[in-house]
Amino acid sequence: MIHSLKMVLSVLSNQLDAAVAEVSENNIAPLVTVRQTTELMRLVMGAIVQLKRGSDRPDENRRVLENLLATLRQMASDERMAMDGRNAAVATMQYRTTASTIAQIEAIAGARGEVRQ
Template sequence: MIHQLKLVLSVLANQLSAAVDEVNENNVAPLVTMRQITELMRLVMGAIFQLKRGSDKPDENRRVLENLLASLRQIAGDERVAMDGRNAAVATLQYRTTASTIAQIEAIAGARTGSGVR
């Protein structure tokens, strides 16, 4: 599971690099994306550390993954609500980044366990 989460972390790092390349004085969107990606990377790294400290038992690994996905889904839910407010454009950028990360983690969880973690 650690290897799969490291792959997700690698994808997020590539997204961060692409966002950095897009930064210019007329566009705030890459900065919003960069902030969101770093928050998501922090959460994924936290799950990796939990897995490294754990006993590598399937139930424990599943619990760590479920907690990570629950945190990400809460963030995505908050962003969906914010999409109806004043900062809809910012929330939309954040939601897209979070939703793609959730999809990546669900894909690796399904490949690892034979079924998606919901």
């Protein structure tokens, strides 16, 4: 499980590098992506720390993963609601980044049978 989350973290790191490369004075989008990606990386790293401190039992690993996904899904839900508001463009960028991270984790964990879909 730790290896799987490290792969997600690596993808997020690459997304962060790409967003930083796009930063310019005239475009706020990369800054939103950078902020969102670093928050997602913080959450994934927190899950990795929990897994390293744990006993590496399947039920415990599943609980950590499900808690991470629940947090990410709540973030995505909040971002979807914000898409109807004044900052719709920012919320849309945040939502896309969060939703892609959820999909990555579900794909990796689902392939390994570590999360209930």
